[in-house]
Amino acid sequence: MMCIHRRKSSPITDVDCLYALIVLCAFAISTSIFKRGVLADDGAADYVELPIDEYDRDHWAFLPIEQVEVTPTLDSVWLRNPIDSFIQFELNQRGLHPQPQASRRTLLRRLSFDLTGLPPTPEQIAEFETDNRTDAYERLVNRLLDSPQYGERWAQHWLDLARFAETDGFEHDKLRPNAWKYRDWVINALNADMPYDQFIRHQIAGDETSPNDESASTATRFCLSGPDMPDINLIDERRHTVLNELTSTIGEVFLGLQVGCAQCHDHKYDPISQADFYRLRAIFEPSVPLKKNRSLSTLRESFPSPHSSHLMLRGDFRSPGPELSPGAIRVVSSKTLAYSPRPTNHSAGLRTALADWLVATENPLTARVIVNRVWQHHFGVGLSSTPSDFGVMGSEPSHPELLDWLASSFMKRGWSLKSLHRMIVTSATYRQRSRLSEDATDTEKNVWADAQKADPNAQLLSRYPRWRLEGEAIRDAMLVASGQVNWKPSGPGVRPPLPKELVGTLLVNQWNVTEDRSEHARRSIYVFARRNLRYPIFEVFDRPSANTSCSRRDISTTAPQSLHLLNSQFSLSLSRLMATTVVNDYSTDAERIDAIFLRSFSRLPAPEERIEVQDFLSSSTSTDTEKLAHLCLALFNSNEFVTID
Numbered sequence: 001m002m003c004i005h006r007r008k009s010s011p012i013t014d015v016d017c018l019y020a021l022i023v024l025c026a027f028a029i030s031t032s033i034f035k036r037g038v039l040a041d042d043g044a045a046d047y048v049e050l051p052i053d054e055y056d057r058d059h060w061a062f063l064p065i066e067q068v069e070v071t072p073t074l075d076s077v078w079l080r081n082p083i084d085s086f087i088q089f090e091l092n093q094r095g096l097h098p099q100p101q102a103s104r105r106t107l108l109r110r111l112s113f114d115l116t117g118l119p120p121t122p123e124q125i126a127e128f129e130t131d132n133r134t135d136a137y138e139r140l141v142n143r144l145l146d147s148p149q150y151g152e153r154w155a156q157h158w159l160d161l162a163r164f165a166e167t168d169g170f171e172h173d174k175l176r177p178n179a180w181k182y183r184d185w186v187i188n189a190l191n192a193d194m195p196y197d198q199f200i201r202h203q204i205a206g207d208e209t210s211p212n213d214e215s216a217s218t219a220t221r222f223c224l225s226g227p228d229m230p231d232i233n234l235i236d237e238r239r240h241t242v243l244n245e246l247t248s249t250i251g252e253v254f255l256g257l258q259v260g261c262a263q264c265h266d267h268k269y270d271p272i273s274q275a276d277f278y279r280l281r282a283i284f285e286p287s288v289p290l291k292k293n294r295s296l297s298t299l300r301e302s303f304p305s306p307h308s309s310h311l312m313l314r315g316d317f318r319s320p321g322p323e324l325s326p327g328a329i330r331v332v333s334s335k336t337l338a339y340s341p342r343p344t345n346h347s348a349g350l351r352t353a354l355a356d357w358l359v360a361t362e363n364p365l366t367a368r369v370i371v372n373r374v375w376q377h378h379f380g381v382g383l384s385s386t387p388s389d390f391g392v393m394g395s396e397p398s399h400p401e402l403l404d405w406l407a408s409s410f411m412k413r414g415w416s417l418k419s420l421h422r423m424i425v426t427s428a429t430y431r432q433r434s435r436l437s438e439d440a441t442d443t444e445k446n447v448w449a450d451a452q453k454a455d456p457n458a459q460l461l462s463r464y465p466r467w468r469l470e471g472e473a474i475r476d477a478m479l480v481a482s483g484q485v486n487w488k489p490s491g492p493g494v495r496p497p498l499p500k501e502l503v504g505t506l507l508v509n510q511w512n513v514t515e516d517r518s519e520h521a522r523r524s525i526y527v528f529a530r531r532n533l534r535y536p537i538f539e540v541f542d543r544p545s546a547n548t549s550c551s552r553r554d555i556s557t558t559a560p561q562s563l564h565l566l567n568s569q570f571s572l573s574l575s576r577l578m579a580t581t582v583v584n585d586y587s588t589d590a591e592r593i594d595a596i597f598l599r600s601f602s603r604l605p606a607p608e609e610r611i612e613v614q615d616f617l618s619s620s621t622s623t624d625t626e627k628l629a630h631l632c633l634a635l636f637n638s639n640e641f642v643t644i645d
Contacts (some may be wrong), residue, residue: 021408046499047311047322049275052330054269059255060400061390062331064364066502068405083427086402087461090387094454097447099432099463106645107431109602110464113644114378115144115421116478117153117473122598128423148489149556151191152525154417155614156472157377158186159529160553161253162225165546168295169227169531173510178296182221183525184490189219196370196415197359200254202642204358205351207287207299217298223250224296227531227547228602239290240317246288247281249549251329256357256369256390259329264315270391271331275311275498279327282309283350301347326350328357337362359415365390367407370399371420375406376552378424380467381459388551434464434645468555469642471541472524478571478636479521482578486521496520499536499569506533540564565637572629575636579628589617592628600635 023193070082071089078098079085079339091098102110108128112120120128144150166179180309201209204223206216213377226245232238248260261267262277286305289297310320328339337360341353369390376382383403386394397403406420413419424430435449451462458465467479479485494514503511511533516518527535533544540560544550565571578599586592593613597605605613613631619625635641 010253012621017512031396036622047275051275052141052271056331060396061368061394062364064362065367065407066404067408068401071401072425078428079362080428080431081423081426082405083402083423084429086399086405087427087429088267090399090460091462096451096454096458096460096462098428098461099434099448099451100444101428101431102433102464103644105603106433110644111140111144111425112602113473113477114425115141115153116147116149117156117476118149119477119599120602121480122595125598125602137431138426141422145421148191149523151187151189152489152523153473154190154377155183155187156470156525157373158190159183159525160544160550161373162186162222163227163249163522163546163549164225165531167225167531168230169547170229172231172507173530174230174295174531175324176297178297179221179225179529180492181218182225183529185215185221187525190417193416194419196410196417198415200359201352201355201365201445204250204355208347208349208352209355211346220299221297221350223299224288225546226296227343227610228296228393229283229289230295235290235292237317238405239288240312242288242290242296243281243284244315246284247277250280250284252549252551254369255329255332255365256388257329257365258389258391263312267391269393270543272329272391275322275324275329276329276331277492278309278311279324280329280354282324282326283354285309288350289332299351301351303347304540304568305348328354332363333357334362334364361411363577366413367415368403369412370417371406372403372419374417375424378421378430379461380465381457385459388549429461431465432461432464435468464645469541469644469645470553471535471538471543474541474565474642475524475537475570477641478574479523481636482582482632484521484577485523486518488519488522488526491526494519494522496535497569502533502536536568537564537570562637566633571633571636575629575632576625578632579625582628589614593617594633596628596631596635600638601640 012608070085078088084098086096101107105125108120112118112124129138131139132140160576162182164179164183166176167173168176172382189202189268194202202216202219204220206213206219210216216496223246224242226242226249228242229238238482244260244263248258248263251257251259257270257272258267259272259277259280261270262272262274265275266273284299286303287299287301289302309324309326311322313319313321326339326341333339337357339353339357341349343349351430357363369387372382372384373387376387383397384390384395384400385398389395406423409423410416412419436445440448448463454460455462470575495511497513498511499521510530511528524535524538529546534543534545540558544553553602578596582592582595586595589609593610594604597609616631617627622631623628
């Protein structure tokens with residue numbers, strides 16, 4: 001509700017009173033328009049839920065996925081696959097033209113970080129640049145998708161959505177000993193290209209659909225990965241909080257809807273009633289085992305359920321309202337898309353039915369939501385810029401026909417995420433330059449100027465949008481460049497050393513440094529994920545809190561980022577180690593400079609850069625290793641190191 005603030009010294013005028021009256025009337029009108037259900041009497045337990053009508057369903061996200069025909073375009077030379085037809089059509093409508101293809105080295109670095117979160121090695125650069133086969137680029141894409149590092153990269157995107165951490169959160173932030181098994185399950189599932197419909201089934205109902213498969217049960221940790229307070233005195237309050245958080249996450253991640261807004265009242269904008277929320281919650285109520293002082297783990301159904309499900313009046317766990325049967329969101333459901341549980345001897349089948357409902361081809365949201373998320377991670381922003389809000393207040397897609405074509409193709413191709421990646425990154429749209437080349441012609445300069453004016457944020461993809469690496473990728477890039485990375489996969493999270501000042505703020509045993517020092521150089525995905533403490537380099541580079549599902553990370557530019565990269569013990573140590581390696585491997589300054597640039601920027605230094613570096617090295621009285629360590633540190637701190645063209 002809007003609040004009217006007034007200074008004490010200001011007299012109340014007739015204008016003030018009129019303003020207040022207008023605000024109150026507007027609020028009353030808005031609540032009467034948008035509410036979907038009402039209490040029959042203030043304080044009464046009766047609840048009236050209004051039906052869903054055609055007006056409610058007439059929103060782009062709730063309409064069936066269209067079978068879109070690819071639009072032919074005049075300039076077929078630029079096109080590489082159907083994605084380009086949609087992009088070029090929109091550009092032509094605005095008198096814009098796409099950019100030419102980026103250089104081989106730019107594409108190699110872009111692809112390598114995008115698909116694996118790692119820089120290409122000098123050997124990989126040389127191999128790609130000397131590959132003259134017509135399908136060299138496609139071969140590179142397949143090699144990166146087949147790499148085990150692909151799953152480690154893209155698992156982090158999913159873990160952001162899953163609010164993954166290895167601790168409970170809140171005051172004591174106690175350890176969840178086996179939480180890491182879910183992280184490993186996600187990595188393995190992505191590397192195996194598990195179809196996305198099966199990926200959903202396992203995380204919602206793996207214990208029901210595959211009762212003898214431990215990994216399927218592990219997948220259900222997705223539902224209970226959120227924060228929890230195991231030592232709370234009121235078990236009913238804990239159950240209410242956990243179930244509401246779980247239900248909200250299911251709606252956000254799989255449906256792209258903010259169903260959590262209907263916990264206490266009917267959604268003010270979307271056609272989602274409070275009863276809708278608690279029917280969805282009722283699907284999970286029999287499967288959340290809670291014991292005092294015991295952390296959340298996997299779903300495990302109590303069959304038959306000892307609890308009846310109720311709508312909680314005003315979201316208060318102490319005020320149960322009408323009893324409700326489990327069900328799915330009504331505005332998404334239809335005659336051909338119904339929630340229909342089928343009980344078995346060991347289960348009521350509630351979550352299996354929800355998984356079936358989510359991945360049914362008639363569901364208009366599930367495929368749209370995931371292809372939009374994948375698109376976002378390739379281009380920095382989704383076709384809809386609100387990836388977890390496809391509701392009325394969300395952003396309409398910039399290319400609605402392309403979104404539907406991708407969603408339809410995705411399902412037809414067996415819900416294969418790798419196939420979706422391959423389609424996107426092999427397009428001419430993805431291969432565009434992100435900046436104007438120094439030797440650009442006048443025509444190219446004019447095309448660039450038009451694009452910057454009409455498409456300043458590259459939302460129409462008149463060029464490839466540059467993006468900054470996440471903290472995890474920056475750390476991994478430094479480990480790879482210095483030759484120190486430990487490729488060991490899976491297992492409990494490792495705890496590298498922390499600054500003493502930070503350790504002093506923690507409770508006893510909250511960050512016991514891993515004894516095996518070689519483990520400290522593991523990839524960032526394996527660094528211990530404590531809910532109440534983000535590893536320093538991750539925190540300064542905008543890693544989200546694990547307390548809620550994060551669909552899109554913030555991208556800030558702050559002084560602590562530079563201070564950390566320049567002064568942290570981690571940066572200083574890796575700079576020295578990288579310099580030592582280069583000194584041992586090469587005998588001349590020229591060779592050493594080339595090696596450092598290749599490892600850091602995936603390119604050789606420009607002539608003017610080489611002159612500046614050589615002048616610096618010759619003017620310093622330090623040892624070769626110390627001089628080169630300063631160079632390594634400088635490159636780690638450059639914009640080019642953390643930015644992808």
